[in-house]
Amino acid sequence: MPITIEDLASKLGVSPSTVSKALNDRADVSLRTKERVRKTVRELGYQPSAAARNLRRQRTDKIGLVVNYPIHMVRDFLTELIPGIAARAEQSEYHLILYTAMAGNAERVKSLCRSREVDGIIIAWPPRASETVALSQLMTQEDMPHVFLPRRVPHEGISFVAADHIGGAKALTRHLICLGHRRIGFERLPEVYETDFDRHAGYCQALAEAGIAYQPDLVVAADSSAVDYATRSFRLFSALPEPPTAVLFFTDPVAIRALSLARQAGLRVPQDLSIAGYDGILSSAVTEPALTTVWQSAAEMGRLAVESLLQLISGEGNGPIQHTLPVKLFARGSTGAKQGG
Amino acid sequence: MPITIEDLASKLGVSPSTVSKALNDRADVSLRTKERVRKTVRELGYQPSAAARNLRRQRTDKIGLVVNYPIHMVRDFLTELIPGIAARAEQSEYHLILYTAMAGNAERVKSLCRSREVDGIIIAWPPRASETVALSQLMTQEDMPHVFLPRRVPHEGISFVAADHIGGAKALTRHLICLGHRRIGFERLPEVYETDFDRHAGYCQALAEAGIAYQPDLVVAADSSAVDYATRSFRLFSALPEPPTAVLFFTDPVAIRALSLARQAGLRVPQDLSIAGYDGILSSAVTEPALTTVWQSAAEMGRLAVESLLQLISGEGNGPIQHTLPVKLFARGSTGAKQGG
DNA sequence: AGCGCTGACGAAATCGATTTCGCAATGTTG
């Protein structure tokens, strides 16, 4: 029922090809004709059929965001990421299609590639390194530009946008060291993602630079399968013969939980125990005391991911694009100078 | 470069039509052939071209979400809404395309309709009533199914999914009345959206049912153009000759800000002043004291919106679909029994 | 044998744009 290019053409007394060429501003249409066409297009409100264009031009001006992770675990990040991606994409007349139900399923990614319903793909949360490499190869074979996010991928041939987690953990650790802390607890994940790896490295570096010996018992592996693993981690720290005076928790929610647990245990924060989180979720600003944390701009990462992807799509840059963004330290009330000793 | 239906057909020694019919499980293909086709499809990983299908079938199996509001103002809601919509859509083999850069621009909505790149549209945040009606008519003319969200639209011909703001404000007000409050402040928006209208109605109803006279001076219109309008509203309440003992703020962020302001003013919450918010954002749970608020499940609204939209698309239901969802009261520490008097 | 019917398949039209190529009408040059 909508108006087609044919309708337009017959109304103008020219051929469809001429209309098409006029609208795409080709050289072999006279200025006069172009004007006539554009005028009528405005009057009739003609809009070309997306499907027909896509089919003929073999591109869709759309990019896909594959969320490769349980959404409820990364909500805060997505909240920033998705608008960031959409806004940047729309600047370049691209649009964003969301795929949230294909977590870890390479087969579905392959189908997505072959259906050609997007020109490029952003994968949020790459799986473990080996799977990620396989996934990337698959997409490369299908000739589908792609960028991973927000974890770096330890492979030189793969494009990603990541936050500088070494720098983030280092900044946090340094901050605590400056406050006089020497026994700094560090919660890490048992899973072997680069994120964990990097943060641990940052922690180690900061200690080393300050000449503080690394104490393995101060590093606790979280058991993310446990229902309330925040409590578990917190207890492991406080059960140590000589408990830390400051603890870096792996995420803000865990740290926020730790604030309550500390209060329940009769510990004052930060006088008796300094607590820091990671990620800079919104809630971290309104706890009592406010949480010291490190923040990565998800919107900025999204923006950069789109820009990288557009480059890959246009085939400008040669080879993979890898970005590591600085993070920002928010030193707030939950960390303070070490008391006594 | 990808495999086409023609490749498949010649590999199998049948015609493209037969392959297509086999894949779409038509009756006029023998079981034996269907099996052969399916087997080869699996082997070759054939996936039909989305563009070609869309063109021929005149549908895309995609729905659009038009975010008709400054994103940073509705982040918390979108965080829940988008995954809710995407998840439900994907259940029915639909996907979600995001449009965030066309706020209030009817012309762009029209283009979207005419390009036929989506089968239906969800509009998040309808504009003022008259514009909404115009927008809806425009889409109806273009034969584009659509649903508004999360505000009700005061027009019987328009489909929407909304939260029960009358009930929400009523529940909050009742809650405060039960706690012994009689002078209950109510912050409202100057803009004339149904949301504000409904909440005010709920507030009035609760007062009326309790036999409490409505006091115009206890109702303050927020000046959302002011930089820190939370402060402005708070001061207006406390400057009253006889200040309220409890206040309903229009949103959680404002209420959270009010918690600080109260503390600064030397008021204890809830002993000296009860404070309630609205929306149930995540941060509301971690303030000190935690905020009493009302929560609407954005995910659930998204789910319902998709379901309504799918019905409109399939043409099952006749006429518009209107849903009003109950909201949930979270009575927390920021509201307490009225002291003295 | 003749008729109609059914089951299985393929040829060709179709969706609506873009792009290639050819052609006619001009303009330019030696």
Add this chain to the structure above:
DNA sequence: CAACATTGCGAAATCGATTTCGTCAGCGCT
């Protein structure tokens, strides 16, 4: 003035699927 270039346009092919319609073989029935 002939030869050649340039300009502006249209006919037709193309993208890759779906759908309509026609064909033909095989079958049962009289």
